[in-house]
Every structure is written in C-alpha cells, then in structure tokens.
Amino acid sequence: xxxxxxxxxxxxxxxxxxxxxxxxxERFPPAMEPVxxxxxxxxxxxxxxxxxAFSTRAAExxxxxxxxxxxxxxxxxxxxxxxxxxxxxxxxxxxxxxNDPRVPALAQAGETTRSAAAVELWEERIGxxxxxxxxxxxxxxxxxxxxxxxxxxxxxxxxxxxxxxxxAESKAELARDPRHCDYIALRGRRGGSAMASAAVNALAxxxxxxxx
Amino acid sequence: xxxxxxxxxxxxxxxxxxxxxxxxxERFPPAMEPVxxxxxxxxxxxxxxxxxAFSTRAAExxxxxxxxxxxxxxxxxxxxxxxxxxxxxxxxxxxxxxNDPRVPALAQAGETTRSAAAVELWEERIGxxxxxxxxxxxxxxxxxxxxxxxxxxxxxxxxxxxxxxxxAESKAELARDPRHCDYIALRGRRGGSAMASAAVNALAxxxxxxxx
Numbered sequence: 322x323x324x325x326x327x328x329x330x331x332x333x334x335x336x337x338x339x340x341x342x343x344x345x346x347e348r349f350p351p352a353m354e355p356v357x358x359x360x361x362x363x364x365x366x367x368x369x370x371x372x373x374a375f376s377t378r379a380a381e382x383x384x385x386x387x388x389x390x391x392x393x394x395x396x397x398x399x400x401x402x403x404x405x406x407x408x409x410x411x412x413x414x415x416x417x418x419x420n421d422p423r424v425p426a427l428a429q430a431g432e433t434t435r436s437a438a439a440v441e442l443w444e445e446r447i448g449x450x451x452x453x454x455x456x457x458x459x460x461x462x463x464x465x466x467x468x469x470x471x472x473x474x475x476x477x478x479x480x481x482x483x484x485x486x487x488x489a490e491s492k493a494e495l496a497r498d499p500r501h502c503d504y505i506a507l508r509g510r511r512g513g514s515a516m517a518s519a520a521v522n523a524l525a526x527x528x529x530x531x532x533x
Numbered sequence: 534x535x536x537x538x539x540x541x542x543x544x545x546x547x548x549x550x551x552x553x554x555x556x557x558x559e560r561f562p563p564a565m566e567p568v569x570x571x572x573x574x575x576x577x578x579x580x581x582x583x584x585x586a587f588s589t590r591a592a593e594x595x596x597x598x599x600x601x602x603x604x605x606x607x608x609x610x611x612x613x614x615x616x617x618x619x620x621x622x623x624x625x626x627x628x629x630x631x632n633d634p635r636v637p638a639l640a641q642a643g644e645t646t647r648s649a650a651a652v653e654l655w656e657e658r659i660g661x662x663x664x665x666x667x668x669x670x671x672x673x674x675x676x677x678x679x680x681x682x683x684x685x686x687x688x689x690x691x692x693x694x695x696x697x698x699x700x701a702e703s704k705a706e707l708a709r710d711p712r713h714c715d716y717i718a719l720r721g722r723r724g725g726s727a728m729a730s731a732a733v734n735a736l737a738x739x740x741x742x743x744x745x
Contacts, residue, residue, distance in 0.1 A: 322674070322677060322678065322681070322706060323702075323706075325670070325671070325674045325699050325702065325703070326671075326698055326699060327643075327644060327645040327646060327649065327671060328644070328645075329640075329646045329647070332646065332671070332698045332699070335697070335698045336696055336697045336698050339697040339698070340697065362696060362697070363695070363725070364695065364723065364725060365695045365696050365697065365700060365721070365722035365723045365724060365725075366722070366723060397614075398614040398615075399611050399614045399615045399726065399727065399730075401614070402609075402610040402611045402613070402614035403610075403611045403726070428541075431539075432539060432540070433539040433540075434539060434541045434544070435541070437539065458537070459537070459538075459539060459544070462534070462537050465534060466534065469534070483575070483576065483577045483727070484548055484574060484577050485547070485548045485551040485552065485574070485577065486538055486544045486547045486548050486551070487537050487538060487544070488577060490535075490537065491537070494534060494535075509577070510577035510578070511576065511577045511578060512577060513575070513576060513577075513725065513727045514611065514615070514726070514727055515611065515695070515725045515726055515727060518611075
C-alpha cells in the first residue's frame with residue numbers, strides 16, 4: 322500500500338488549500354468565505370459553491386449570535402453529533418427536539434412528519450437562535466410557516482435539507498422570502514447533516530476567533 | 534407559500550420512486566439494489582449509482598452478519614447517530630471509539646490522526662463486524678494496514694470517507710484489494726456519514742425483513 326498523509330494539521334492544510342484553489346469563491350463576502358470552504362470540505366464537492374444562496378450578512382449574524390450564547394436548534398441528531406462542542410464560543414446549548422416524547426402525538430394531530438412536529442417545540446428558544454436543518458424539508462417548511470404566524474425570528478437559518486421531495490422547494494422558498502432572517506442554503510436536492518453542522522462549526526470558529 | 538407533501542409514507546414512497554426512475558440500477562445484484570436506493574436517498578444524488586464499487590455478495594454478507602448480532606464499528610459519532618436503532622435485527626451494538634480516552638495518546642505515539650488511532654481499539658470486535666466509515670480516510674487506510682498485519686476480518690466494510698486528501702485514494706485501495714472482505718464504497722471525493730449510516734440502515738432493514 323502506498324504511503325498516505327497522516328499528520329492531522331497537514332491534512333487540514335492540504336484540504337483547505339485544494340478547496341481554495343479549485344472553488345469559485347470570489348462572489349462571497351469575506352465573512353462567508355470560511356463558511357463556504359468548510360461546507361465544501363464537509364461534502365467533497367467543489368461545485369456546491371455555485372449553488373449556495375445566502376443573505377449578505379448571514380455569516381456575521383451567525384457568529385454574533387453564537388458569541389452571545391444563543392442555542393443551536395437542529396432538526397436531527399446527526400446534525401447535533403457533527404457540531405464540534407469545543408468550537409462553540411459560549412458553551413451554547415445544542416437542541417434536538419425530534420425525539421421528544423410529545424412529538425409523535427403532535428405529528429399525528431398535525432397530519433405531518435415528526436420532523437415538522439419537532440419544530441413546534443422550538444417556540445421558546447427560537448428568538449435569536451441559530452437554526453441548522455440538515456435532513457428534513459418538512460422541518461424547514463414548517464419553520465417558515467411558523468415564522469409567518471408571527472414567531473420570534475432566529476438569527477440565521479442554515480438550510481441544508483436533502484433529498485427528492487421538498488428539499489429543493491423548501492430551500493427555494495427560504496431564498497425567495499427569508500422572512501427577514503439571515504440565511505445560508507444549498508439550492509437543489511443536495512444537502513445533509515454534515516453540511517448543516519459544518520456551517521455551524523464555521524460560524525462558531527469565526528465567533529471564537531473574535532472576528533465576528 | 535405553496536402546499537407541500539407532509540405525509541411521511543407518501544414522502545418516502547415518492548422519494549424512492551424518483552430514485553428508482555432516475556438512477557441506473559441495472560448493474561446491481563438484487564440484494565444490493567435497496568442499499569443503492571438508500572444511499573442515493575441519503576445524499577440526493579442519483580449519479581452516485583455509477584461510482585459505487587462493491588463486492589458481489591456485500592449486501593448478503595452485511596445482512597447475515599447483522600442478523601447474527603455482530604457489532605457495527607463506526608469511525609465517528611455522526612455515523613452512529615444516523616443508524617436507526619429499531620432497524621437493527623439483533624439489538625446490535627453500535628461502537629465509536631473516537632472519543633475513547635486512550636485515543637489522543639495512541640494518535641501521538643503513532644504520529645497519525647485520532648481517527649486512525651481509534652481504529653486500533655477495534656481489534657477485539659473486528660472479527661465478523663460491520664464497519665462503517667463515513668468521515669476519515671485515515672481510518673480506512675489504517676484498517677487496511679491492520680488487516681494486512683493479520684487482524685480478523687470484518688464481514689463487510691462500508692467505505693464512505695469524504696474529502697480532498699486520501700478519500701479517493703483510500704477507497705480506490707479498498708476496491709483494488711479488499712483483503713478478502715466484502716465491501717461497498719463510493720469512489721472519489723464524495724461520501725460522508727449520512728451515506729455510511731444509510732448503508733448500515735439498508736442492510737439492517739434487509740436483515741430484519743428476513744431476506745438475507
């Protein structure tokens with residue numbers, strides 16, 4: 322077997338160098354660039370840089386919110402598992418309500434998915450929060466509906482639901498009308514929990530490094 | 534906002550129908566097909582079907598191993614978080630050694646990554662196990678090295694490390710010489726924990742449904 326790179330620092334450096342060399346990053350504001358690099362690093366796909374939708378101040382808003390100690394609301398356990406706790410600048414709470422015992426009944430009553438029902442349980446924490454959706458289109462759709470009913474606004478919505486039913490549509494709706502929230506989203510079918518947590522990790526590192 | 538599909542069963546049905554309609558599945562043996570469908574479902578990318586490398590009996594081997602109660606060894610917490618426990622046919626143990634307190638010293642001693650060092654701690658459980666690698670190329674490289682030293686063989690290696698340094702190379706090495714193990718891997722830079730856990734979930738469902 323051929324030798325392979327083992328030094329963690331060298332692996333990171335070479336990875337990020339490759340991303341910066343190959344990806345089209347020119348259109349991103351400076352604070353967004355490290356977020357885009359980490360998103361690409363998480364999925365191995367240079368070309369997603371061209372499909373990202375975002376509000377101009379999304380990265381600053383996310384960093385400032387995390388520095389201020391807001392919680393991170395995730396649509397599934399995988400997103401939470403991907404968040405590097407030591408990057409979080411204020412020991413921020415990472416919340417997943419999907420397995421809350423109230424969710425199955427809420428889903429049944431609302432004739433919807435558990436993922437969408439779980440979002441209802443975010444009400445008390447949503448104001449100013451960082452939202453990271455890496456799995457369920459219905460979670461993003463439901464959040465937008467609840468914002469339309471007058472819910473307090475999160476600081477930033479990281480929209481990375483994935484798949485063939487509703488993923489592209491929910492992210493297009495977010496980009497079309499972000500309900501006065503900052504947001505970052507990957508258009509189309511692609512997405513996933515690794516991207517959602519990479520976005521949180523990038524914002525957290527930015528906040529930790531004090532350049533929010 | 535336009536109405537969206539909320540019924541979980543309808544969402545699953547429409548998703549899998551889309552995958553089956555769009556993806557080229559003809560080249561896969563019958564037992565592999567549901568694995569490929571779930572892999573595509575997890576990442577939103579039809580075209581990965583064309584980049585999968587696998588041994589002919591990988592799906593049967595994985596199903597049979599899970600039915601027999603072997604553990605699932607994962608390279609990171611995100612893979613473990615993505616495994617649907619109720620699908621596991623024998624309450625199989627899901628093991629992640631990455632955060633074992635011995636790992637940092639092992640990594641330092643071996644001048645390697647924590648992910649590679651964590652694999653060393655699989656020795657007692659590796660025989661017959663299902664291995665799911667969804668993050669670190671060095672974990673897959675290290676596993677192959679340890680198999681070359683005479684370690685007992687796992688039943689199946691699910692190779693989905695992701696990224697720009699070593700991911701494509703480690704999976705190419707697995708496909709070139711799988712060390713007499715069954716395997717499924719996605720060639721190239723793409724991969725990730727969602728795919729690794731989707732592969733486990735597909736094998737587990739297959740085992741549960743008794744068509745192993």
